[in-house]
Amino acid sequence: MDAITSFDFSILNFIQEHFRCDFLDGVCRFMGAVGNMGLIWIVFAVVLLFFKKTRTAGMIALLSMGVAYLLGDLVIKPIVQRPRPFTFESELNMFWGVDLISKKPSNYSFPSGHSAAAWAFTTSLLIKRRTLGLIAVAPAVLMVLSRLYLYVHFPTDVLCGALLGAATAFVMVLIFKKTGLEARISKN
Secondary structure, eight states, rough: OOOHHHHHHHHHHHHHHOOHHHHHHHHHHHHHHHHGGGGGHHHHHHHHHHHTTTHHHHHHHHHHHHHHHHHIIIIIHHHOOOOOOOGGOOOTTTTTTTSSSSSOSSOOOOOHHHHHHHHHHHHHHHHHHHHHHHHHHHHHHHHHHHHHHHHOHHHHHHHHHHHHHHHHHHHHHHHHHHHHHHHHHHHO
């Protein structure tokens, strides 16, 4: 675990040293705020429910985000209990004690809920509505990068959060196909 944490801090510290600027501070704070509780992704998924062509994608996205939240925040985080980067008192953490430019999250770091929600939504769309999914990739990547920039998650947190979100989307797509839900929703 020490080797992973050391690698994670090398990336976080590189970002802090070479990319911090007022413009990115604002962009990343905005992305963090709209990503809280998966809000932006939930709003987009609900909008998809209003159109017959995108209804199935919206349902799959909402359910994928819900499952990712349940697994990530209510099961994995309490088991792993990984502290946030800004809380580490270590020679690896060059920025310990730095004033964060965003609100300090109070829960554990692994996996990233913001990343899980972003990639549950995006993967659902990539599978069901490819063009919309491709449009969602850029904000999903920006969401993940903002978590690193804001120093609230480690790179492995966001990677595993994104993988969790994508996996839940794949499983939901399979469930919808195998149970016939996809065909029933498409008819209405």
